Amino acid sequence: MKVIICKNYQEMSLKAAEAAAEGIRENPAGLVSFPGGDTPLLMVRNFTQMVNTGAVDISRAYYISLDEWVGLSDADEGSCGRFNREQLLDRLESPFAGVHLINGAAVDIEKERESMDAYINAHGPLTVSVLGIGMNGHLGFNEAGVDFGLNAHITMLDETTRKVMKKYFGEKFHPTQGITQGVAQIMAAKKVILIASGAHKADMIRRTVRGPVTGKVPASVLQRHPNCYIFTDLEAGAKL
Ligand code: PGA
Numbered sequence: 001m002k003v004i005i006c007k008n009y010q011e012m013s014l015k016a017a018e019a020a021a022e023g024i025r026e027n028p029a030g031l032v033s034f035p036g037g038d039t040p041l042l043m044v045r046n047f048t049q050m051v052n053t054g055a056v057d058i059s060r061a062y063y064i065s066l067d068e069w070v071g072l073s074d075a076d077e078g079s080c081g082r083f084n085r086e087q088l089l090d091r092l093e094s095p096f097a098g099v100h101l102i103n104g105a106a107v108d109i110e111k112e113r114e115s116m117d118a119y120i121n122a123h124g125p126l127t128v129s130v131l132g133i134g135m136n137g138h139l140g141f142n143e144a145g146v147d148f149g150l151n152a153h154i155t156m157l158d159e160t161t162r163k164v165m166k167k168y169f170g171e172k173f174h175p176t177q178g179i180t181q182g183v184a185q186i187m188a189a190k191k192v193i194l195i196a197s198g199a200h201k202a203d204m205i206r207r208t209v210r211g212p213v214t215g216k217v218p219a220s221v222l223q224r225h226p227n228c229y230i231f232t233d234l235e236a237g238a239k240l
Contacts, residue, residue: 006237059094067102068103110154197236
């Protein structure tokens with residue numbers, strides 16, 4: 001694990017975008033994944049700008065989203081797919097070679113799960129996996145207690161995740177399940193980039209980096225990844 005504590009959110013977002021771009025330059029025909037949420041917003045903006053100015057070529061790379069709330073598709077406000085589309089895909093002047101946005105609203109959610117595995121099998125393994133970290137240490141919706149051997153799966157959401165999700169949906173939507181890439185797929189990535197910003201993430205970053213590798217803190221599994229970068233701002237890195 002290489003931990004890079006940046007002076008602020010702006011620097012963290014720029015360095016993470018550069019690291020993602022570098023991973024694509026090393027494997028230009030690979031599979032890329034970015035998270036949704038608040039943290040990646042500026043990283044994604046920076047990355048988009050890099051693509052649009054020709055600093056990185058994604059024309060041979062494929063893209064898959066990391067996770068989705070079961071019940072929501074990229075048409076729904078607050079969904080990860082909509083974040084991906086509005087903040088990333090719609091802003092790219094030259095597109096990825098192919099894109100799979102997880103459809104959490106699929107009538108047959110098991111079939112959607114299978115299609116994620118199939119997409120990753122066809123275009124993967126992931127060359128660049130960018131991740132956020134939840135207040136409970138989750139990666140995507142790999143919630144506490146997750147089996148590190150899983151590929152794409154559908155899971156019940158943790159109590160903590162259900163509390164935090166109010167910041168995305170208010171009282172409008174109360175998802176109970178998520179669909180996510182699995183830890184096995186994340187761990188198979190050639191390069192993993194985890195980003196964290198804010199004092200509220202400091203405890204989980206400390207447990208991720210310094211604590212035991214445990215399913216209780218899913219992100220701690222990244223200690224075993226041979227090419228993992230963690231970018232934090234000063235606040236999120238304060239307890240290291
Ligand atoms: P956030 O979400 O970036 O909105 O804090 C992170 C996560 O839950 O993975």
